[in-house]
Amino acid sequence: MLPKQLIGCSSKSYFSLADARRWAEVARPRILEDGGDGVYLCVPYPLVPLFTDAFAGTAAEVGVQDVSQYGFGAYTGEVSAGLLAEMGVRYVMLGHPERKRYLRETDQMIAKKTMQAVNAGIVPVLIVGEPSPDDDSRPIIQHQCESALGGLPSGAEVLIAYEPVWAIGQPEPAPPSHIVRVVSILRDVLSRFDADTRIVYGGSAAVGTFSDIAAAADDPAGVPDGIFLGRSGLDPHGFLATLAEVRAATSSAAASSAATSS
Numbered sequence: 001m002l003p004k005q006l007i008g009c010s011s012k013s014y015f016s017l018a019d020a021r022r023w024a025e026v027a028r029p030r031i032l033e034d035g036g037d038g039v040y041l042c043v044p045y046p047l048v049p050l051f052t053d054a055f056a057g058t059a060a061e062v063g064v065q066d067v068s069q070y071g072f073g074a075y076t077g078e079v080s081a082g083l084l085a086e087m088g089v090r091y092v093m094l095g096h097p098e099r100k101r102y103l104r105e106t107d108q109m110i111a112k113k114t115m116q117a118v119n120a121g122i123v124p125v126l127i128v129g130e131p132s133p134d135d136d137s138r139p140i141i142q143h144q145c146e147s148a149l150g151g152l153p154s155g156a157e158v159l160i161a162y163e164p165v166w167a168i169g170q171p172e173p174a175p176p177s178h179i180v181r182v183v184s185i186l187r188d189v190l191s192r193f194d195a196d197t198r199i200v201y202g203g204s205a206a207v208g209t210f211s212d213i214a215a216a217a218d219d220p221a222g223v224p225d226g227i228f229l230g231r232s233g234l235d236p237h238g239f240l241a242t243l244a245e246v247r248a249a250t251s252s253a254a255a256s257s258a259a260t261s262s
Contacts, residue, residue: 063091
């Protein structure tokens with residue numbers, strides 16, 4: 001079963017080997033102290049062993065940013081889900097707008113990759129989001145979910161990352177009230193699938209984003225299950241600050257709920 005709370009980061013293609021080593025050296029002691037439950041880092045394939053070693057002794061897990069739509073076989077240059085699973089990879093990002101734009105990935109390709117990941121025991125991190133702030137979010141994210149998740153086996157573990165295209169790479173994330181509304185829509189859409197799902201918010205997320213979302217929500221259904229950092233997570237101190245923020249916000253919400261029920 002997926003953790004109830006998730007704090008992740010995609011390094012995209014920013015890390016050099018030295019950068020990755022520095023990140024691991026800084027972050028490991030704090031993750032070890034925290035325990036690392038729900039912590040994950042999606043990195044390029046060559047960095048998987050480095051972070052598998054760095055996270056040893058914790059519950060933190062390693063992810064990657066793509067996977068082949070094919071299994072083992074004569075697919076030169078491809079990296080199969082089976083091989084990644086053998087290497088200890090737990091998560092794989094799929095459907096990111098950058099790959100759709102630069103590499104012409106289609107819905108059909110994403111669906112095949114999703115199935116390959118699930119069949120290998122790897123959790124797909126499906127990126128969904130509308131292209132423009134003026135778009136009607138529901139039909140767009142519903143199509144993205146149905147296209148990728150339709151036909152998955154019962155009980156499949158899936159992490160949905162809501163990343164509105166118009167917020168990716170911007171100085172600020174989407175407005176908290178907008179995120180709350182779309183996360184609520186996503187929960188309704190996902191309720192129709194027989195799957196173990198969680199929702200995180202990405203799209204220029206940074207320290208403070210999760211707290212702002214939680215503060216804007218009148219209903220817990222609008223609060224995501226965590227956060228997915230990009231650039232702001234490249235600094236291990238920023239990542240660790242977000243980890244502490246999400247832990248604190250969730251503990252505060254739990255304490256408030258307990259007080260209300262009593």
